[in-house]
Amino acid sequence: MLHAKLASIYDNVLHRNPGEAEFHQAVLEVLESIGPVLGKHPEYAESKIIERICEPERQIIFRVPWEDDRGEVHINRGFRVEFNSALGPYKGGLRFHPSVYLGIVKFLGFEQIFKNSLTGLPIGGGKGGSDFDPKGRSSREVMRFCQSFMTELYRHIGEHTDVPAGDIGVGQREIGYLFGQYKRVTNRYESGVITGKGLSYGGAQVRTEATGYGCAFFVDEMLRARGTSFDGRRVAVSGSGNVAVYTAEKVQQLGGIVVACSDSSGYVLDEKGIDLDLLKQIKQVERGRLDVYAARRGTEAVFVPGRSVWEVSCEVAMPSATQNEISAADAESLVRSGCIAVAEGANMPTTPGAIRVFQDAGVSFGPGKAANAGGVATSALEMQQNASRDSWTFEFSEQRLRDIMADIHDRCLLTADEYGMPGNYVAGANIDGFKRVADAMLSLGLI
Ligand SMILES: NC(=O)C1=CN([C@@H]2O[C@H](COP(=O)(O)OP(=O)(O)OC[C@H]3O[C@@H](n4cnc5c(N)ncnc54)[C@H](O)[C@@H]3O)[C@@H](O)[C@H]2O)C=CC1
Ligand SMILES: O=C(O)CCC(=O)C(=O)O
Numbered sequence: 001m002l003h004a005k006l007a008s009i010y011d012n013v014l015h016r017n018p019g020e021a022e023f024h025q026a027v028l029e030v031l032e033s034i035g036p037v038l039g040k041h042p043e044y045a046e047s048k049i050i051e052r053i054c055e056p057e058r059q060i061i062f063r064v065p066w067e068d069d070r071g072e073v074h075i076n077r078g079f080r081v082e083f084n085s086a087l088g089p090y091k092g093g094l095r096f097h098p099s100v101y102l103g104i105v106k107f108l109g110f111e112q113i114f115k116n117s118l119t120g121l122p123i124g125g126g127k128g129g130s131d132f133d134p135k136g137r138s139s140r141e142v143m144r145f146c147q148s149f150m151t152e153l154y155r156h157i158g159e160h161t162d163v164p165a166g167d168i169g170v171g172q173r174e175i176g177y178l179f180g181q182y183k184r185v186t187n188r189y190e191s192g193v194i195t196g197k198g199l200s201y202g203g204a205q206v207r208t209e210a211t212g213y214g215c216a217f218f219v220d221e222m223l224r225a226r227g228t229s230f231d232g233r234r235v236a237v238s239g240s241g242n243v244a245v246y247t248a249e250k251v252q253q254l255g256g257i258v259v260a261c262s263d264s265s266g267y268v269l270d271e272k273g274i275d276l277d278l279l280k281q282i283k284q285v286e287r288g289r290l291d292v293y294a295a296r297r298g299t300e301a302v303f304v305p306g307r308s309v310w311e312v313s314c315e316v317a318m319p320s321a322t323q324n325e326i327s328a329a330d331a332e333s334l335v336r337s338g339c340i341a342v343a344e345g346a347n348m349p350t351t352p353g354a355i356r357v358f359q360d361a362g363v364s365f366g367p368g369k370a371a372n373a374g375g376v377a378t379s380a381l382e383m384q385q386n387a388s389r390d391s392w393t394f395e396f397s398e399q400r401l402r403d404i405m406a407d408i409h410d411r412c413l414l415t416a417d418e419y420g421m422p423g424n425y426v427a428g429a430n431i432d433g434f435k436r437v438a439d440a441m442l443s444l445g446l447i
Contacts, residue, residue, distance in 0.1 A: 002028075002031060002032060002035065003035035003038060005038065005045060006031045006032075006034070006035060006038070006050070009031065009050055009051055009054065010027065010028060010031055012051070013027050013054050016055075017103070017106070019103065020102060020103030020106060020107075021103060022103050022104050022106075022107035022323060022324075022348070023103045023106040023107045023110060025107065025324075025348065025352065026106075026107040026110045026111055026348060027054055027110060028352075029348075029352065029367075029426070029430070030110075030114065030430050030434065031050070033426060033427045033430035033431055033434075034050070034430060034431060034434050036419045036420070036431075037419070037431055037434065037435065041435075041438075043442060044438050044442075047441075047442055047446070049438045049441050049442065052441065053084060053113065053434075053437065053438070053441070054110075056081050056082065056083045056084075056106065056109065057082050057083060057084060057085060057090075058081075058082040059079075059080075059081045059082070059102070059106075060078075060079065060080045060081075060082070060128075060153075060156055061077065061078070061079055061102070062077070062078045062079075062152040062153075063075060063076075063077065063078070063152075064076040064077065064078045064130055064132065064145065064148050064149050064152070065148060066141070066144045066145045066147075066148045067144060068137075068141050069138055069140060069141055076130050076131055076132040076145070077101075077130060077131050078128070078129075078130045078149050078152060078153065079100065079102060079105045079128050079129055079130065080105075080126065080127075080128035080153060080156055080157075080162070080164075081102075081105045081106055081109040081126060081127055081128065082109075082124075082126045082156075082162055083106075083109040083110060083112065083113055083124070083125045083126050083127070084113045084124050084125045084126075084437060085124035086124060086437050086440040086441045086444060087116065087117055087122055087123060087124050087436065087437060087440055088116075088121075088122035088123040088124050089123065089124055089158075089159070089160055089161055089162055089163050090124045090125060090126030090161070090162040090163070091112070091116055091123035091124060091125065091126060091162075091163050091165075091376060091379065091380070092108065092109060092112040092116075092125060092126045092127040092128070092164070092165070092167075092376070093108075093127060093128075093129075093164065093165045093166050093167030093170065093196075094127075094128045094129045094130075094164050094165070094166065094167055094170045094174075094178075095108065095127070095128075095129035095130075095167040095168045095169060095170065096129055096130050096132045096133070096134050096145075096168070096169035096170050096174070097129070097131070097133065097168050097169050098131050098132075098133040099131070100129045100130055100131045101131065104129075104323075105127050105128060105129055106127075107323070107347075107348065108127035108167070108347055109125055109126050109127035110125070111125075111347055111348065111368065111369050112125035112126060112127055112376070113125030113433070113437055114369045114429065114430060114433030114434060114437070115368070115369035115370075115372070115373045115376060115433065116373075116376055116380075117432075117433040117434075117436040117437045118369060118370055118373055118408050118411070118412075118429060118432060118433045118436075119373050119376060119377040119380060119404060119408065120404070120407065120436075121377060121380040121381075122380070123163075123376065123379075123380050123383075126162055126164075127167075128153070128164060129167065129169075129170075130145075130149060132145050132149075132169075133169075134169045134174075139173065142173065142174060142177065143177045146174055146177035146178050146181065147177060147180075147181045149178070150177075150178045150181035150182055150185070151181065151185060153178075154181070154182050154185050154186055157182075157193055157194075158190065158193055159190055159191075159192030159193050159383070159386070159387075163192065163193060163194060163195060163379070163383060164178070164194050164195075165194065165195040165196045165375075165376070165379050166196045166242070168241070168322065170196075171196075171241075171242060172196060172197075172198055172203075172208065175194060175195075175196045175197055175198075176197070176198055176201070178194060179193070179194050179197060179201070182194065191386040192382075192383045192386040192387055195207065195379035195382040195383060196208075196379065196382075197382070199391075202382075202386055203382065204378065204381055204382035204385050204391065204392070204397060205391070205392060205393065205394040205397045205398075206378055206394060206397040206398050206401060207375075207378045207379060207381075207382055208242070208246070209246040209249070209250070209398075210246075210374045210375045210377070210378035210379075210401055211242065211243045211246065211247075211345060211372050211374055211375030212242070212243050212244065212245065212246025212247035212248070212249065212250060212320070212345060213246055213247075213249075213250040213374060213398065213401060214371075214372065214373065214374015214375065214377070214378075214401055214404075214405045215243070215247050215250075215318060215320070215343050215344075215345040215366075215371050215372055215374065216230075216247055216250035216251045216254060216318075217250070217374065217401065217402050217405040217406065218343055218366050218370065218371040218374075218405050218408070218409055219251075219316060219318065219341055219343045219366065219371070220254055221405065221406055221409035221410075222341050222343065222364040222366055222409065222425075223316075223340075223341060223364075225364070225409075225413065226340065226341075226364060228340075229254075229255065230251060230254040230255045230256035230316070231255040231256075232255065232256075232257065233255075233256050233257065233315040233316055234256075234257055234259050234313070234314045234315050234316070235248075235251050235256040235257060235258045235259065235314055235315070235316040235317075235318060236258070236259060236260040236261075236309055236310070236312045236314035236316075236317050236318070237251075237258055237260065237261045237262075237309075237318045237319075237320050237345075238261070238262045238267075238309045238310070238318075238319045238320055238321040238325060238346070238349070239261065239262060239263065239319075239320040239321030239322070239345075239346065240261045240262065240263050240279060240283050240290060241263075241283070241320070241321070243320040243345040243346065243372065243375075244261055244318075244320040244321065244345065245276065245279060245280060245283065245284070247318050247320050247345050248261060248274055248276060248279070249276055251316075251318070252273060252274075252276070256316065257272075257273045258273055258274045259271055259273065259274070259312065259314065260274075260309050260312040260314070261274055261279070261290070261309070262290065262308075262309040262321065263283075263289060263290045263321075264321075265289050265290060265291065265305060265306070266290065266291070266303060266304050266305035266306050266307055267290070267303075267304050267307060267308070267309035267312070268290050268293050268294055268301050268302070268303050268304075269301065269302050269304060269312060270294075270297065270300060270301035270302075271300070272300055275297060278293060278296060278297060279293060282296075290303055291303045291305070308325075308330060310325075310326055310330035310333065310334060311330075311333060312337075313337030313338065314334070314337060314338075314339055315338055315339060315340055315341070316339065316340070316341045316342070316343075317334055317339055317341075317342045318342070318343055318345050319342070319344055319345060319346050319349035319350065320345030320346050320349075321346055321349065322346055322349065323346065323347060323348045323349060324348065324349065324350075324351050325346070325349045325350075326342075326349055326350045326351060326354045327351055327353070327354055328351060328353030328354045328356070328357050330354060331350070331353070331354035331355075331357035331358055332357055334358075334363075335357060335358070335361040335363060339363055340363060340364065341363060341364040341365075341366075342358055342363055342364070342365050342366065343365075343366035343371040344366060344367055344368035344371050344372060345368070345371065345372050346368060346372070347368045347372065348368060349368070350365075350367075355367075355426065359424065359426075364423070364425070365425060365426065366409075366412075366425050367425060367426045367429050367430075369429050369430075369433060370408050370409070370412050370425060370428075370429040373404075373405070373408055374401050374404065374405055377401065377404045377405075378397065378400075378401055381397060381400060381401075408429075411428070411432050412425045412428030412429045412432060413425070413428060414428070415427075415428040415429075415431050415432040416428035416431075419431055
């Protein structure tokens with residue numbers, strides 16, 4: 001039930017942003033948490049902080065023309081939503097996927113404001129991308145697309161303005177092409193303009209692994225808070241991209257057994273634990289599908305086409321693919337199978353109904369803006385290293401990540417306690433993330 005003032009703000013968001021279902025969902029989740037904050041802080045309502053936070057500072061939409069290997073011309077649409085810069089330059093990834101439209105970019109940019117705030121680092125919130133589908137495209141086609149995309153985007157970004165990174169469909173290969181084109185059109189070697197770079201040209205140790213490792217560290221803390229650990233526990237991960245692979249790697253290092261992962265064609269069940277070298281070879285080197293994993297692994301693994309990985313019984317579920325991938329029915333089945341912890345490696349993978357099922361069943365539920373904040377936090381560390389022309393070791397960077405994740409975990413719990421909702425990580429993350437941004441906005445005047 002929304003506080004009356006928040007209900008009217010939400011109605012206005014629906015009215016002003018028609019047809020953007022994912023953005024509406026992300027806004028509602030935050031508004032549902034922050035009611036108690038308004039009672040303690042009337043100054044936020046007086047200055048219309050919430051109305052301002054729900055309105056992006058700037059939205060850029062542009063044409064991206066490019067030519068495929070056969071000489072055919074294609075036109076895609078590019079987006080960058082610069083949502084909030086109260087805490088620092090806009091910061092957030094670029095997503096290349098055919099489902100991308102303004103509502104997806106706005107939901108991701110909105111989430112990013114609070115996530116980035118939770119890291120405690122000086123980064124505002126933004127997100128971008130395109131409806132370009134990289135699947136089946138050659139590297140030369142991807143390069144031409146990235147060059148065309150950056151030929152427009154470059155005028156809107158900068159190390160003190162807006163700093164993109166990767167997301168679905170944008171990994172180190174794409175970041176290289178994007179940075180190369182930025183450097184070419186601006187004639188500036190401005191390393192801090194984009195993060196997720198390769199180590200040979202200004203990238204940071206652990207950025208590739210950071211979102212997945214960070215999510216595993218977050219679950220480690222959630223399990224510790226329940227008086228238990230990963231040791232010997234069955235874990236299911238969705239996806240098999242950047243976040244999923246490094247989630248699985250760190251979970252296995254922490255003693256869990258990752259028995260399943262997926263892609264958009266189905267899932268693999270491997271009771272002995274996913275063979276990460278084989279998975280990386282197929283997904284990162286060959287860019288192939290998961291059925292190849294089962295075929296090469298032999299009798300140890302089965303590939304289940306066209307089904308959801310959430311039918312696999314597990315004690316820990318780590319959704320790491322895409323938004324709204326866990327339905328309420330999936331959540332009920334996970335709870336029946338003995339699931340005690342869920343952490344969102346992906347952004348908003350759990351539907352509102354599924355979150356209620358988990359919370360009602362006493363499952364520890366870590367929302368994405370807390371659990372997957374390790375990626376953007378390590379991007380902010382990459383910016384620090386670029387600014388000081390320094391590079392840190394893997395061990396030091398991983399320890400920084402671990403400390404940041406433990407701190408986010410503890411602040412979520414402390415804030416949830418303070419506002420009378422013990423154990424509610426969703427409320428803790430939303431309130432803590434919101435308050436830091438709101439306080440900065442109050443200090444900066446009416447901007
Ligand atoms: N890369 C990063 O640093 C961060 C990523 N995230 C989020 O993590 C999620 C995954 O991103 P990445 O691993 O970077 O992308 P990726 O492109 O490396 O991997 C995406 C994976 O999700 C799967 N997938 C995509 N759509 C799907 C669908 N409709 N059904 C089933 N599987 C599907 C793909 O097959 C692939 O395995 C996204 O929600 C992203 O926003 C969150 C924080 C940081
Ligand atoms: O590293 C970054 O700047 C962005 C990561 C991201 O897109 C996310 O946290 O969803």
